[in-house]
Amino acid sequence: MGNEEAVFFSRLLTEMTLSFHIIYATIGVGVPLMIMLAQWVGIRKNDEHYILLARRWARGFVITVAVGVVTGTAIGLQLSLLWPNFMELAGQVIALPLFLETFAFFFEAIFLGIYLYTWDRFENQKKHLLLLVPVAVGAGMSAVFITIVNAFMNTPQGFDLVDGELVNISPLIAMLNPAMPTKVAHVVSTALMTSAFILAAIGAFRLLQGSNHIYHKKAVYLMVKVGLVFSIATALIGDFSGKYLAEYQPEKLAAAEWHFETAGNAPLILYGILDDGEVKYALEIPYALSILAHNDPTAEVIGLDQFPEDEIPPLYIHYFFDVMVTIGMFMVVLSAFYVVAKWRKWKLGNSRFILRLIVAGGPLSMIAIQAGWWMTEVGRQPWILRGIMRVDEAATSSGSVDIMVVAFALLYLILGVGSVVVLRRMFRNNPVEKELDKMEADRLAGETK
Amino acid sequence: MTLTLEIIGITVLWFFLFGYVIVGSIDFGAGFFNAYSLLTNRQHILTKIIQRYLSPVWEVTNVFLVFFFVGIIGFFPKTAFYYGTTLLVPASIAIILLAIRGSYYAFETYGSRGHKGYSFMYGAAGLLIPASLSVVLTISEGGFIDMIDGQPVLDYSRLFLSPLTWSIVVLAIAATLYISAVFLTWYADKAKDPEATKLLRKYALIWALPTMITATGIIVELRAHNPEHYANILDVWWAFLISGLMFAGTVYLLWTKRYYGWAFLLLVGQFFVAFFAYGWSHRPYLLYPYLTIYDSFTNEAMAIALIIAFIAGLGLLLPSLYLLLRLFLFNKDYVAGKKEDNHA
Numbered sequence: 001m002g003n004e005e006a007v008f009f010s011r012l013l014t015e016m017t018l019s020f021h022i023i024y025a026t027i028g029v030g031v032p033l034m035i036m037l038a039q040w041v042g043i044r045k046n047d048e049h050y051i052l053l054a055r056r057w058a059r060g061f062v063i064t065v066a067v068g069v070v071t072g073t074a075i076g077l078q079l080s081l082l083w084p085n086f087m088e089l090a091g092q093v094i095a096l097p098l099f100l101e102t103f104a105f106f107f108e109a110i111f112l113g114i115y116l117y118t119w120d121r122f123e124n125q126k127k128h129l130l131l132l133v134p135v136a137v138g139a140g141m142s143a144v145f146i147t148i149v150n151a152f153m154n155t156p157q158g159f160d161l162v163d164g165e166l167v168n169i170s171p172l173i174a175m176l177n178p179a180m181p182t183k184v185a186h187v188v189s190t191a192l193m194t195s196a197f198i199l200a201a202i203g204a205f206r207l208l209q210g211s212n213h214i215y216h217k218k219a220v221y222l223m224v225k226v227g228l229v230f231s232i233a234t235a236l237i238g239d240f241s242g243k244y245l246a247e248y249q250p251e252k253l254a255a256a257e258w259h260f261e262t263a264g265n266a267p268l269i270l271y272g273i274l275d276d277g278e279v280k281y282a283l284e285i286p287y288a289l290s291i292l293a294h295n296d297p298t299a300e301v302i303g304l305d306q307f308p309e310d311e312i313p314p315l316y317i318h319y320f321f322d323v324m325v326t327i328g329m330f331m332v333v334l335s336a337f338y339v340v341a342k343w344r345k346w347k348l349g350n351s352r353f354i355l356r357l358i359v360a361g362g363p364l365s366m367i368a369i370q371a372g373w374w375m376t377e378v379g380r381q382p383w384i385l386r387g388i389m390r391v392d393e394a395a396t397s398s399g400s401v402d403i404m405v406v407a408f409a410l411l412y413l414i415l416g417v418g419s420v421v422v423l424r425r426m427f428r429n430n431p432v433e434k435e436l437d438k439m440e441a442d443r444l445a446g447e448t449k
Numbered sequence: 450m451t452l453t454l455e456i457i458g459i460t461v462l463w464f465f466l467f468g469y470v471i472v473g474s475i476d477f478g479a480g481f482f483n484a485y486s487l488l489t490n491r492q493h494i495l496t497k498i499i500q501r502y503l504s505p506v507w508e509v510t511n512v513f514l515v516f517f518f519v520g521i522i523g524f525f526p527k528t529a530f531y532y533g534t535t536l537l538v539p540a541s542i543a544i545i546l547l548a549i550r551g552s553y554y555a556f557e558t559y560g561s562r563g564h565k566g567y568s569f570m571y572g573a574a575g576l577l578i579p580a581s582l583s584v585v586l587t588i589s590e591g592g593f594i595d596m597i598d599g600q601p602v603l604d605y606s607r608l609f610l611s612p613l614t615w616s617i618v619v620l621a622i623a624a625t626l627y628i629s630a631v632f633l634t635w636y637a638d639k640a641k642d643p644e645a646t647k648l649l650r651k652y653a654l655i656w657a658l659p660t661m662i663t664a665t666g667i668i669v670e671l672r673a674h675n676p677e678h679y680a681n682i683l684d685v686w687w688a689f690l691i692s693g694l695m696f697a698g699t700v701y702l703l704w705t706k707r708y709y710g711w712a713f714l715l716l717v718g719q720f721f722v723a724f725f726a727y728g729w730s731h732r733p734y735l736l737y738p739y740l741t742i743y744d745s746f747t748n749e750a751m752a753i754a755l756i757i758a759f760i761a762g763l764g765l766l767l768p769s770l771y772l773l774l775r776l777f778l779f780n781k782d783y784v785a786g787k788k789e790d791n792h793a
């Protein structure tokens with residue numbers, strides 16, 4: 001296998017593993033906080049519906065964590081297996097956050113084990129709830145640290161390059177790179193938003209299926225409220241991310257926006273197709289790109305004309321950007337509408353139509369995550385370390401990457417299908433109604449004793 | 450010999466690898482015994498004991514491994530080039546086995562009882578994982594990697610035809626089962642389950658001898674394969690002697706059915722001493738003859754940052770690990786199965 005093929009298959013395998021891992025990782029980051037929230041509301045209001053909500057979510061969470069852990073282990077090893085030259089170079093500067101991430105995992109893993117096996121073991125329920133804090137913190141910190149590594153790939157700093165050797169290395173300055181603040185904030189807030197909408201979607205799905213139980217209504221309302229908060233945060237931070245790009249990675253923003261010529265008063269191009277270098281059927285919002293990039297409708301935005309041909313990222317990232325932003329806006333509007341409708345007791349709020357949209361909101365948010373990552377990772381092309389190392393210089397020279405692509409594709413298929421089947425069976429065999437009845441019976445038995 | 454950053458780095462990593470060898474072995478071996486008892490219709494004896502121990506800790510086991518491979522790239526980035534390039538196939542096989550095993554464990558335990566076939570797959574994977582991971586140790590002895598056009602290339606036929614490879618594979622499997630059986634004997638005894646104790650004690654005694662024979666055999670084979678390493682091993686013969694005495698102690702206690710807790714501690718001691726003596730004699734090579742801990746080491750700023758992070762992290766981890774062990778391993782009621790229904 002020639003180097004070109006090795007590069008191609010290494011990219012394919014990396015894309016596949018990361019895109020699969022991110023599904024479970026997103027849930028892993030967001031759901032502990034939602035469990036915490038539900039359990040806390042339950043304890044405060046003394047409402048066993050919320051407690052049961054927390055308990056059932058925790059059960060499902062174990063399954064997604066398991067897949068998150070094994071696919072995370074895969075990507076962790078694959079980074080060295082597929083991109084040895086990159087890891088050898090970058091490892092000298094950015095190993096610190098990767099190393100810190102393992103501590104975050106450790107912390108999370110230990111307390112998750114304890115939390116899961118100590119339901120009802122404490123007299124004071126709040127103590128049990130406290131065990132979730134390290135789980136949520138650990139999961140959040142692993143997202144923070146790994147995103148810092150990715151930010152470094154986009155804006156490497158904290159070293160000097162002298163004759164191909166790295167000198168004057170400062171791990172902390174490498175971590176505090178310009179891409180870090182917006183990237184970390186956006187990733188964490190999208191994980192929380194997506195987890196909330198997925199849990200809301202599950203509740204709405206049960207309501208649509210005919211269960212009219214107040215338990216599901218409480219779940220949907222709580223999660224849509226949380227989702228609203230984080231989808232607004234996501235949109236705001238997304239706007240900051242645009243400003244970051246304009247300053248530090250203008251080629252990525254220009255490619256995502258099909259902004260060919262450097263110019264002021266730049267319009268934002270949404271949708272459309274590219275026909276022989278000409279944009280057709282697009283929606284143009286005047287001045288919006290200048291506003292996104294610099295908060296000033298007349299500001300000049302750097303276009304693709306400023307970059308050598310071979311350093312321009314693929315232009316199809318435009319579509320990823322469209323998908324992400326459209327879904328983001330849609331979710332803000334939908335969740336705001338639902339919350340207002342509930343609050344003002346509008347009938348439309350409980351209609352099947354709105355419930356259907358909420359069901360769609362879960363998968364849509366996950367699609368937005370995928371689109372966002374694909375935009376930012378493909379938008380970094382041809383660099384693996386922007387300005388320093390190209391992707392084709394980084395890949396392995398091994399000749400067996402193609403077989404590994406097939407093997408891992410099978411693995412992810414098995415894991416994906418397996419996790420869905422197990423989750424469905426788990427909740428179908430043990431419906432909420434049955435469990436609530438049992439809780440009620442236990443309580444009565446306790447009172448008569 | 451001075452305590453350089455290189456030595457501190459590799460010692461930290463070696464500790465975690467040792468941790469993985471012990472907790473991983475317990476886990477892998479337990480899966481095998483479980484499958485085996487299914488096959489011989491003795492499942493009722495073992496399953497409960499095994500699940501009660503494994504359930505709360507399986508994710509922690511995996512982190513030991515992640516810690517090791519992330520740490521080695523951090524402290525010794527050049528390992529990414531040599532091992533990363535050559536290990537693609539064996540390491541990918543190990544990842545896939547780990548992935549299937551880890552996820553099916555969760556699927557079964559928390560989801561729903563599945564097919565018997567999964568238990569067998571699970572048990573078999575538990576033996577194949579140590580086998581495939583141990584190949585890395587074989588490769589590190591040198592003689593299997595050639596430099597072709599400046600790129601390291603692994604020679605599979607030489608690797609698979611070498612007796613060293615197979616001895617190390619056998620050792621990995623035997624040691625896995627031995628470590629696991631000794632631990633579970635103790636655990637079953639604490640759980641006051643005489644039937645399980647009896648069976649596991651038998652397994653422990655069965656696997657004791659093969660472990661010792663292959664370990665000795667490997668040292669003899671190294672004499673031809675890697676004379677330099679062999680000479681270094683002879684220099685620390687006393688450590689292997691101590692290790693051997695501890696082994697005898699474990700077997701003696703098991704044989705006389707006494708102090709299973711001490712038997713397990715002696716076993717940990719035996720492996721600890723041997724593992725570190727082996728690592729010590731391997732020094733300074735990470736990969737004979739291309740890579741030493743000195744020429745692959747990261748820069749000083751990163752090394753110090755990693756060590757500080759490690760110390761700070763340990764301050765967080767040790768109390769948490771202690772809490773975990775206290776709640777599950779050393780809690781009489783939990784071990785004995787009196788507190789069963791606390792699972793979410």
Ligand code: HDD
Pocket residue numbers: 154179182183184186187190193194234235237238239241242245252324325327328329365366368369370371372373374375376
């Ligand atoms: C639920 C998912 C989701 C939603 C609704 C949005 N995003 Fe996003 N976006 C992501 C999920 C995401 C992400 C997956 O988290 C990315 C990929 C890499 C990253 O740092 O975050 C991302 C990256 C990303 C970047 C590139 C940052 C970089 O390369 O450093 C920009 C400019 C935006 N987003 C802007 C927005 C805007 C203006 C949105 C308007 C609503 C928006 N995003 C909604």
Ligand code: HEM
Pocket residue numbers: 018021022024025026027028029064065066067068069070071072073074075076079105106109139140142143146147187191508511512515
């Ligand atoms: C190149 C990128 C990534 C690498 C190398 C990586 C590595 C890993 C590894 C090794 C694990 C398993 C740890 C264990 O044994 O417990 C893991 C799990 C996890 N990862 Fe990733 N990861 C990456 C991307 C991400 C991203 C982007 C996020 C968050 C947005 C994330 C969040 C998590 C979380 C929360 C877990 C814990 C398992 C869970 O709760 O689902 N990871 N990752």
Ligand code: HEM
Pocket residue numbers: 010011014015018019022079083146149150153373374377378380381383384391
């Ligand atoms: C530790 C952080 C990360 C590292 C070291 C890393 C590394 C890489 C590498 C080596 C590639 C292939 C080269 C390329 O095509 O550009 C790549 C591409 C990609 N990565 Fe990242 N990545 C990181 C974080 C992430 C995260 C967290 C995700 C989200 C899931 C992600 C998603 C992708 C995608 C979708 C591609 C495909 C881009 C393409 O086609 O070129 N990456 N990344």
